[in-house]
Amino acid sequence: MAVEKLSEEERKSWLDALDGWEMAEGRDAIERTFKFKDFSEAWGFMSRVALIAEKHDHHPEWSNVYNTVEIALTTHDADGLSHRDVKMAKAINAL
Numbered sequence: 001m002a003v004e005k006l007s008e009e010e011r012k013s014w015l016d017a018l019d020g021w022e023m024a025e026g027r028d029a030i031e032r033t034f035k036f037k038d039f040s041e042a043w044g045f046m047s048r049v050a051l052i053a054e055k056h057d058h059h060p061e062w063s064n065v066y067n068t069v070e071i072a073l074t075t076h077d078a079d080g081l082s083h084r085d086v087k088m089a090k091a092i093n094a095l
C-alpha cells in the first residue's frame with residue numbers, strides 16, 4: 001500500500017517536536033536509543049512497543065543488547081519517512 005513521504009514542511013514541524021529522535025545517517029529514517037536498568041526492563045519495553053506496532057500495523061527496525069534498545073523507524077511502503085513514523089515515535093515516547 002503506497003504511503004506519502006513527509007514533505008519538507010512536515011519534516012521541519014514534526015521531527016523537531018519528537019523528543020530524543022534523530023535523523024539516521026545515510027537513510028530516510030529516524031532513530032532513538034533507549035537505555036534501561038537491565039534486560040528485563042528492556043524486554044518489557046519491547047513487549048509494549050510490539051503491541052503498539054501491531055495496533056498501528058507499523059513495525060520498527062530494532063536491536064537489543066542487554067539493557068539497550070535501538071529503534072529505527074521508516075516506512076517501507078513509502079521508501080522513507082511518513083506520518084506513520086511520526087505517530088509511532090510519539091506513541092513510543094508516551095510509554
Ligand SMILES: C[C@H](O)[C@H](O)[C@H]1CNC2=NC(N)=NC(=O)C2=N1
Nearest residue numbers: 057058059060074075076077078
Ligand atoms: C501489509 C502491511 O500492512 C504492511 O506491510 C505494513 C506492515 N508494517 C510496516 N512497517 C513499516 N515500518 N513500514 C511499512 O511500510 C509497513 N507496512
